[in-house]
Amino acid sequence: MAFARATGKHRRPNRLTRKSANIAGVAALTTTGVIGTLASPALAADTAAAEDTGINQAVSVGGSLADHIDAQAVAQQEAAEQAAAQKKAEEKAEAEAKRKAEAKAKKEREEKERKERAAREAERKRLNSFTSPIPGSYVSTGYKTGGAVWSSGSHTGIDFHAASGTAVHAVGSGTVVEAGWGGSYGNNVVIKMNDGTYTQYGHLSSIGVSVGQSVTPGSQIGLSGATGNVTGPHLHFEARTSPDYGSDIDPIAYLRSHGVSV
Incomplete structure (x- = not known):
């Protein structure tokens, strides 16, 4: 069944007719100054403005919102x-x-190495040094x-003045x-020195080392006394080229050649 479109005064105006009427009404209001009275310039500038697209109304963003x-x-961006x-x-x-x-650690490491080198050098010098018995x-x-x-008719060494019980030391390493x-x-004690010579310490009251023991300059090897062929307590010291009797050399010159003041 077909429907006929209503005609006459009861027919609803179409969309185009309504839109034309609205535009005409707005024009009339503008002519009479009504819109100018209702909308202030400030309100018109900050509110969204209606834009006629021909189909629907589009809203454009005002200046304050964009800012x-x-x-x-x-x-x-600044954050x-x-x-x-x-x-x-x-x-x-x-x-x-x-x-x-890292720089601090390196400096500490270098300082530690320097001290270790210095200690080794000092020990090396000490071991190669000589001292008085x-x-x-x-x-x-x-x-x-x-x-x-x-018995030989002359003294084969030198005697150091010492009361009985005085500490006696090795003059060097050996x-x-x-x-x-x-x-x-x-x-007595006989020591083969590291340089190949020998030193002897006689008339001891006691002995503090044993055969095969290593000694260093200043190591205590015993106590002075008056044992053997003596007239009183003292230390008999000899320097030799071998461990045997009769190979003695001048002990004062020997000690002085190794830096000992005698």
Whole structure:
């Protein structure tokens, strides 16, 4: 069944007719000044304006809202830039702290190595040095002094003044090759020095080392006394080219050649 469109005064005006009437009404109001009275210039500028697209009305954004959006975008960009700058500063500070820590560790390591080298050098010098068998004492009987008390007719060493029980020291680094009774020498110690020479310490009241023991300059090897062929307590000291009797050399010249003041 077909429907006929209503005609006459009861027919609803079509869309185009309504729109034309609205435009005409707005024009009439504008002519009479009504719109000018209702809408102030400020309100017209800040509110959304209606734009006729021919089909639907589109709303365009006013100036204040656009400015707000732009300001928000700028603030976000500035915040991002500040965060990036702060991160870069933190990374730089961390790198600088790491560099300083590494430099400090390197300096401490170098200082430790320097001290170790110095200690090794000092120990090397000490081991190669010589000292008096009784520091602070003096020679009471010289080398080659003649007399009937010596079977060879002369003194084969030197005597250091010392009361019984005075500490006796090795004059340098070496190895003990004899430690015990030595006949007319009484209790004695013979040391083969690192330079190949030999030193002897006689008339000891006690012996503090054994054969095969290594000694260093200043090591205590016994106590002075009056054992063997003596007239009183003292230390008999000899320097030799071999461990045997008769290979003696001038002990004063020997000690002085090694830097000992006698």
